[in-house]
Amino acid sequence: MTSDVGRERLAYKRSRARRSTVVALLSTVAFAVVAWFAVTGSPGWPRVRQSFFNADVAWRALPGVLEGLWLNVRVLVVCGAIILVLALVVAALRTLPGPMWFPVRALATAYVDLFRGLPLIITLYLVGFGLPALRLTGIPNDYVVLGGIALILTYTAYVAEVFRAGIESVHPSQLAAARSLGLGRRKTLRLVVLPQAVRRVTPALLNDFVAMQKDCGLISVLGAVDAVRAAQIEQARSYNFTPYVVAGLLFVLLAVPSARLADAVTRRAATRQGAR
Amino acid sequence: MRAPLLIAAAALLAAACAPADEAGPPSQTLVNGLPCTKDKLATLTAGKITFGTDQPAYAPWFVDDDPSNGKGFESAIAYAVAGELGYAKEEVVWTRVPFNAAIQPGKKTYDADINQFSMTEERRQAVDFSASYYEVAQAAVTLKTGKAAGVKTLADLAQYKIGAQVGTTSFDAATRIVPSQQVAVYNTNDDAKAALTAGQIDVLLLDLPTALYVTSAELTDAAILGQVPGGQGRREHFGIVLDKNSPLTGCVSMALDTLRGKGKLKEIEQQWLAAQGTAPELK
Numbered sequence: 001m002t003s004d005v006g007r008e009r010l011a012y013k014r015s016r017a018r019r020s021t022v023v024a025l026l027s028t029v030a031f032a033v034v035a036w037f038a039v040t041g042s043p044g045w046p047r048v049r050q051s052f053f054n055a056d057v058a059w060r061a062l063p064g065v066l067e068g069l070w071l072n073v074r075v076l077v078v079c080g081a082i083i084l085v086l087a088l089v090v091a092a093l094r095t096l097p098g099p100m101w102f103p104v105r106a107l108a109t110a111y112v113d114l115f116r117g118l119p120l121i122i123t124l125y126l127v128g129f130g131l132p133a134l135r136l137t138g139i140p141n142d143y144v145v146l147g148g149i150a151l152i153l154t155y156t157a158y159v160a161e162v163f164r165a166g167i168e169s170v171h172p173s174q175l176a177a178a179r180s181l182g183l184g185r186r187k188t189l190r191l192v193v194l195p196q197a198v199r200r201v202t203p204a205l206l207n208d209f210v211a212m213q214k215d216c217g218l219i220s221v222l223g224a225v226d227a228v229r230a231a232q233i234e235q236a237r238s239y240n241f242t243p244y245v246v247a248g249l250l251f252v253l254l255a256v257p258s259a260r261l262a263d264a265v266t267r268r269a270a271t272r273q274g275a276r
Numbered sequence: 277m278r279a280p281l282l283i284a285a286a287a288l289l290a291a292a293c294a295p296a297d298e299a300g301p302p303s304q305t306l307v308n309g310l311p312c313t314k315d316k317l318a319t320l321t322a323g324k325i326t327f328g329t330d331q332p333a334y335a336p337w338f339v340d341d342d343p344s345n346g347k348g349f350e351s352a353i354a355y356a357v358a359g360e361l362g363y364a365k366e367e368v369v370w371t372r373v374p375f376n377a378a379i380q381p382g383k384k385t386y387d388a389d390i391n392q393f394s395m396t397e398e399r400r401q402a403v404d405f406s407a408s409y410y411e412v413a414q415a416a417v418t419l420k421t422g423k424a425a426g427v428k429t430l431a432d433l434a435q436y437k438i439g440a441q442v443g444t445t446s447f448d449a450a451t452r453i454v455p456s457q458q459v460a461v462y463n464t465n466d467d468a469k470a471a472l473t474a475g476q477i478d479v480l481l482l483d484l485p486t487a488l489y490v491t492s493a494e495l496t497d498a499a500i501l502g503q504v505p506g507g508q509g510r511r512e513h514f515g516i517v518l519d520k521n522s523p524l525t526g527c528v529s530m531a532l533d534t535l536r537g538k539g540k541l542k543e544i545e546q547q548w549l550a551a552q553g554t555a556p557e558l559k
């Protein structure tokens with residue numbers, strides 16, 4: 001039961017909320033109008049519009065850019081899945097305790113240091129043009145596969161570090177509790193540590209996922225035609241930059257679901273912690 | 277319409293009446309009634325002309341990646357054009373302009389950009405082109421030991437994986453040969469050469485002078501298979517790029533036409549692109 005005062009307070013709060021929504025709306029509209037006139041009133045606007053926001057060129061570029069984007073999506077999905085598995089393995093190896101495992105730990109650390117430090121574009125060149133130039137049998141010669149390998153090498157290093165941070169964030173008391181229940185090292189990792197670790201680093205993982213969405217296109221330096229490259233081809237044909245705008249918008253559309261998902265996951269985690 | 281006519285008539289009259297030792301510049305230096313002389317040209321810096329080209333600048337178009345040495349086909353053309361407009365060698369300034377910067381709609385950092393730009397009607401919407409200074413053909417390059425080494429016809433060529441640099445008419449030529457298979461596209465011809473050497477592509481399309489240079493100086497284990505025809509039987513021409521509606525376009529074109537008339541263009545071509553025309557045409 002709410003008192004009259006309470007109801008009044010609630011009504012007042014609601015009216016304030018409505019008011020601030022209206023103010024926010026008005027100020028946004030005013031800002032947009034000012035920005036619009038500042039941009040369209042500039043002396044160079046007609047040529048900028050012609051070069052960057054040309055509907056005809058956009059329409060002509062769309063099929064090629066979409067086809068390129070399909071390649072991006074396929075590479076993203078396949079590489080993303082492989083990276084998750086490999087990164088978990090590398091992170092687990094890096095956190096192995098005991099002197100016996102030192103070589104393994106050192107190797108995993110060296111791998112992470114190397115591929116996290118190396119710019120992706122250089123890894124792409126080394127793997128993409130260097131590996132097949134060795135002319136060994138069994139090495140793939142498809143530039144999408146080679147580009148995918150480079151992406152996996154680089155992003156596994158990033159994601160492994162994220163996983164390691166998660167694993168190390170699990171409180172030692174949890175390990176002690178698991179040990180006291182008679183769980184072995186492997187079972188402790190699988191049943192106690194990893195579930196907590198993965199939940200904690202999910203937002204960071206999704207962040208890396210969005211970053212990779214955009215970096216997938218870099219395999220185009222090896223010859224593949226991704227969305228950005230398809231836009232570049234159209235741009236070079238017409239000397240018009242609109243295809244880039246088209247590709248950019250498509251990438252934003254692609255990233256929005258991941259961003260919302262990341263938000264939702266973070267919110268859920270926050271509520272859960274608050275409820276605890 | 278009347279005013280320019282009157283001026284032209286007056287100029288003619290003045291020229292006819294003037295004593296011989298005071299004869300003005302030849303009438304060709306007038307383009308659309310505007311004089312094409314150094315002091316009247318609206319260049320970025322008064323008294324100087326700024327040429328743009330990409331970095332690195334490749335042979336045989338430039339030599340040693342130094343456009344200002346006057347060596348290489350396009351460097352020589354630029355200096356010849358500047359000379360025709362009245363600029364001395366030291367009044368020619370060079371600036372490096374990447375492809376995208378050269379064709380963007382904003383203020384330009386160059387007066388004229390010479391960088392193997394092929395002229396098309398579509399591109400004319402965004403920039404001005406001068407008159408043509410070179411007619412170019414496309415050529416197919418392959419490794420002597422490669423799978424495509426024995427190719428004799430275009431139909432055979434279409435069986436192999438073809439690569440080209442993005443944004444070039446070589447790429448357009450490649451897509452015409454194999455519309456079904458995706459053409460491998462590279463940022464630069466250097467990347468494309470790496471892919472050819474690594475065996476990721478079987479054939480690389482380049483413009484003929486570059487192909488001749490690459491096979492003779494850079495990839496000595498590569499060879500030219502032959503020339504590839506242009507689109508719809510049209511010949512492809514290189515033009516100097518200028519800002520859209522640049523007041524200089526007419527003058528640069530006039531300078532090139534004068535150079536052609538004097539046989540100077542042919543001369544420069546023979547000096548720097550001498551090996552031209554040695555590749556058979558693929559049919």
